[in-house]
Amino acid sequence: MPDAKQPVLHLDESGLRPGLRLAVGVSGGADSVALIRALAERRRELGLVLSVVHLHHGLRGDEADADLEFVRTLAGDLGLSFQSERVETAASAAADPATGKAAETIEEAARRLRYQWFRRLMAGGAAEAVATAHTRDDQAETVLAKFLRGAWTEGLSGIHPVIEFPEGRILRLLLRTTRAEIEAYLTGLGQGWREDSSNRHLTFTRNRIRHELLPQLESWNPRLREHLAQMAELARDEESWWTEETARAAAPVVLPGRPVRGGGRAAAEGLALDIGRLTGLGPALQRRVLRYAAEQLGFALNFEATEGLRALALSGRASQRIELAGGLRGERTHRELRLSAQSSAAEGGNAAEVTFPVPGEVSAPELGIHLRIEAAVGTTATLRPWRAGDRVHLRHSSGPRKVKEVLERMKVSGTARSAWPVVEMDGRIVWMQGVAVEPGPEAQVTVLPGRAAPG
Amino acid sequence: MPDAKQPVLHLDESGLRPGLRLAVGVSGGADSVALIRALAERRRELGLVLSVVHLHHGLRGDEADADLEFVRTLAGDLGLSFQSERVETAASAAADPATGKAAETIEEAARRLRYQWFRRLMAGGAAEAVATAHTRDDQAETVLAKFLRGAWTEGLSGIHPVIEFPEGRILRLLLRTTRAEIEAYLTGLGQGWREDSSNRHLTFTRNRIRHELLPQLESWNPRLREHLAQMAELARDEESWWTEETARAAAPVVLPGRPVRGGGRAAAEGLALDIGRLTGLGPALQRRVLRYAAEQLGFALNFEATEGLRALALSGRASQRIELAGGLRGERTHRELRLSAQSSAAEGGNAAEVTFPVPGEVSAPELGIHLRIEAAVGTTATLRPWRAGDRVHLRHSSGPRKVKEVLERMKVSGTARSAWPVVEMDGRIVWMQGVAVEPGPEAQVTVLPGRAAPG
Structure with missing residues (x-):
């Protein structure tokens, strides 16, 4: 192991060129701190015009304020210009009936706001490209999550190293670098980082994959993360081939x-x-x-x-x-x-079943229903009228009850009763209109404000 | 649920046609018993000329003899002709220095002998095709094993529904049927089966995937087996496309x-x-x-x-x-x-490292080394000369020892000492010439009789 030597972090340089005005998204966590240190170290050699950008998500109070100051100081120490902005992620995640915007998880909203801001920065000329610090571990987690959901080539291609927007490009320069290498690099430099509490905002699934499933599967294949990252690379290039080939083949067919x-x-x-x-x-x-x-x-x-x-x-x-x-x-x-x-209106009301992927949303505006369902890992759920024999676990109640009896107790009758909507997932009623259902340990149902009916 | 009705088992009929002389490989286990019952039930409708074939693997003594009699009786009850043969799997699995045949696991040898026999049956005109009873569960296990090993499209295509040999075809008619459906079908018929003790001959990896990993991953995605079987289908068809496309693209390049x-x-x-x-x-x-x-x-x-x-x-x-x-x-x-x-002889002895996939074999005839290494799930191993600092866990000994000291104790010196071969896997010495090494809980090393040196 080198002791006196300068530690080195491998960067994917294929998207870099001398003169590139590159903004680096730095949260203050180990990954992005390592990225900015490694880029700053080599900025002359690579000829980059670097700057640091930080989005305050308005989520974690003092802790987030301290992250902001940490990153601002780091940028100053490195002699780099710094720009930050604050958004209100929680409010932005909520549904907006006025615009028809669906509700999102905090993680989804944070990501959307981050990328919107990056694109605004590029559109405004602050940078030509933005670098983010996704690692090989992030890549492995993504591929495994998609695999468990049953994806094929497109899904297994995972996190892409470059995303092209009209305003500029997002570059992921650390996709071949492991989290362990990043921590070793920072430790070697004596460079601290902020413990990235965004882990707490990870979805249930992503958290379990990171902390439970991946470590366990490594007892099967110690090189699994590496292999998953390789799969992503193979899948991405094959998908790109298929995209062209499909368009060519479709032209005379469609x-x-x-x-x-x-x-x-x-x-x-x-x-x-x-x-x-x-x-x-x-x-x-x-x-x-x-x-x-x-x-x-x-x-x-x-x-x-x-x-x-x-x-x-x-x-x-x-x-x-x-x-x-x-x-x-x-x-x-x-x-x-x-x-x-x-159009679903033409289908004759809510008598039809709607099957939709989980995690996902279902919307039946004519009934004022708009739900989001999350589960340990995706499967499908069905929105349908209840049927004889259906049983439901009410929240704060032990054991299942017959839907029929629940409706009787609610004094629902006539057409409304025959068409009373429920959502079924893997044979279990996870939602029923008008009552609090216990959806089971692995699933979570969020009732969202109904979307405005069209027209 | 039908009570008076005849239970039905879904067969993939795409490879069947009226007049086909189809031998069905029946072990006596639930899968193959269900297959022959379902085919026999529909033989007139499908116009098949059915027969039953059974290979006695010479492995399980009285139990295997009883399997043979069970299948013979079943064939007789169904009015089908019956043919069986006995092989000595264990002996056939061993390496044969005379022919250069490598050692196999019992599972590998059993499979090889079965397919050799099927091909002889077809070559001799006993049948045009042989049906085997691989299920959707077998398919899911295969795809998951390949995924954990890091395979891409080709590997993820899993068990193919049809294998073409010059002598005829092997058909897998139950790849869309689950083990649960098979047991329900047999129970519905009142048809018994032999508990398939071939489970005992499954590799360590396959057994763990079947009984431990797949059930656990279903807590992530209850439809995982189905999704894995779908992936196999997608992968198979895409691989078939790639095979043609690659040959076309390679023609002017290679x-x-x-x-x-x-x-x-x-x-x-x-x-x-x-x-x-x-x-x-x-x-x-x-x-x-x-x-x-x-x-x-x-x-x-x-x-x-x-x-x-x-x-x-x-x-x-x-x-x-x-x-x-x-x-x-x-x-x-x-x-x-x-x-x-x-040729490895031209490479100048054993100084070079050889990296090979695990499970797999490595052969260095000039050193009389021929090893087979199995592990929980594949990675790679390296055959190389020992290096200063190497440590080895000797069998029946606590804690690691320096290879240097082990060689001193063995009184190995000179050139032999400097080039003394070891096999390293994931940073651990899992084999060392001349001593009994504890390869670790997840790996198993088998020393095979050295292959005859070429020439």
């Missing part, structure tokens, strides 16, 4: 409007896929092209929905249909698979 | 021999990649084409080796070289990356 007699196409809602051409593509590209087409209508297809549409396209009969979550309809004609978005 | 003045190429060992064309491909396809080229020389590149070669190709200078595990050499010329296999 058609606007609908065909008219005598040739040509007339304007119509939705779009259509040419069955003959789709069939010629092979399963992997068929799936990609179907997802690409649905994306154009604003839908993200999961595995089952993709396979349902694929089966309809490849072996369906003319006039067969499939109705998918969120109001996507697939309809088979003689030569085409037509995709269109159905 | 060149035989070496260029000669005035144009054309002369015969030479190894092969070359055209740098200009490789550069034009984009990272995902560059990696695929590099791995494809190495495969033609008999090498399977891991992530680091692929990236090492890619860096040499994209940014190396003429005459730069890279030496990879197993004796693959990459050499940069002005316009090409040359790949060639170096």
Whole structure:
């Protein structure tokens, strides 16, 4: 081990060039302090014009004020210009019925506000790019979370080293550096850091993955974090290939409007896929092209929905249909698979079930329902009318009760009673309109202010 | 739940056609008993010519004899022809210096013998295809094991539903069926099965994944098995796309021999990649084409080796070289990356380190060393001469000792001493020539009879 030598931290330099005006997002935690120290150390060699930026999230009172002062002092010591701004994350996380904004977790809102600010800084000319300090450990956690949720190539590509915005680029220069290397680097420099209490704001899932699951899985493969980071790199490059390939393959398959007699196409809602051409593509590209087409209508297809549409396209009969979550309809004609978005109002009230991914939100404005459901790790939940035999665990009550009896006690009758909405997840009622339900140890349901009804 | 109704088991019928002569491999365990019952039930409808085959692995004495009789009786009850054979798995698993055959685990040998027999049956005309009873749970375990080892698309494709051999096809008809569905089906039929004690022959890793890790990860995602099986399907189809795409892309890039003045190429060992064309491909396809080229020389590149070669190709200078595990050499010329296999004898004895994947084998015939290393889940190990500072845990001894002192006690001196071989895994010496080493709780080292030296 070097003792007299200067410690070194590996930076991904591929996005750097002499003259680049680079703002570094520094929270005061070990990762970002190491990043700014390493960049400052090499700023002449790399020819960078560095500055330090710090967003005060308005969350942790004195502690956050002290973080701000710590970072301001650090920037001063390094001779770097410093800029900070304060936002009110908690207020910003809440739903806003006036604008239709959905509620977010604190973590989601903090991230959104941070990136909005970075983009404003770049738009205002304060910097051309912003560097953030995501590490290989962050990458491994992200990939593992996606894997447990059942993602494929796109999801497993994890945290990207560069994000391009119209205003400039976000660069992650530490994605190949471990948290252990960062702490060793700072210790070697005698450089302190603020204990990053943002851990407390991590989601339940992310916290468990970081502190429980990843350490445990390392007993299976001591190099797991490294392998997960490699997977992310492979997935990212393969996804980039697929994106181009899919667009190329989709061009002759995905058609606007609908065909008219005598040739040509007339304007119509939705779009259509040419069955003959789709069939010629092979399963992997068929799936990609179907997802690409649905994306154009604003839908993200999961595995089952993709396979349902694929089966309809490849072996369906003319006039067969499939109705998918969120109001996507697939309809088979003689030569085409037509995709269109159905407005839920046209579907006839709330009698239909809506299945949605968890963590996620479901909104039924006609019923004034807007819920957010989080769970240990994602699965799906279904918003539906209650059925005979349904049982529900009421909060502060031992044992399940029949929904039927709960409704009787509530004196709900008639149509309202027959259509009374519940949310089911993995066979358990995790929410029921009008009562406090115990959603189970692994799930959490947040009732949000209803979104304004459209129109 | 149907009570009077006949229970139904979902079969993947895509590989079946009327008239197919299908042998079903039946061990007597629940999975294969369910498979033969479901196929027998529907043989007329599907038009199959069914038979039952059973391999006695010569492993479990009376218990295996009873399995054989159980399956023979079941076949008779179903009116199906029956064929069985007996092999001696344990003896077959051992290494054979005469032929150079490496030692295998019992599980590996059993699988090899089973598939060899299936292929002989098909070659002899007893059947056109053989059906085996792998379930969705087997699929999930396989994908998870590969994921923990750090595999990408190819590895994550798991168990394939169809394997084509020159003699015929192996069909896995239950890959979408869960073990729970199988037991419910058999219970519904009143059909018994033999408790499949082959669990005992599962590797340490597979057993832990089945009984410990998968159940635990389901607390993160209750639908994890289903999602893993979906990943396998996505990965398989994408891998099939990549295989074609890679061969197409490699054709103009991978060149035989070496260029000669005035144009054309002369015969030479190894092969070359055209740098200009490789550069034009984009990272995902560059990696695929590099791995494809190495495969033609008999090498399977891991992530680091692929990236090492890619860096040499994209940014190396003429005459730069890279030496990879197993004796693959990459050499940069002005316009090409040359790949060639170096014989280890030419490398100058055992001074070089050999890094190899775990579980796996390493063979150094010149030293009479042939080892197999298994571990909880794969990583890599390195065969190398000991170094000053190395410490080793001897079996039946508490605490580590210096290798230097162990060699002194063994009175090893001179050249032999300086080159004394050890195997290191994750910073621990798991094997050392001439002494019994405690390889640690998670690893197991088997010394195999040395392979016959070549020639």
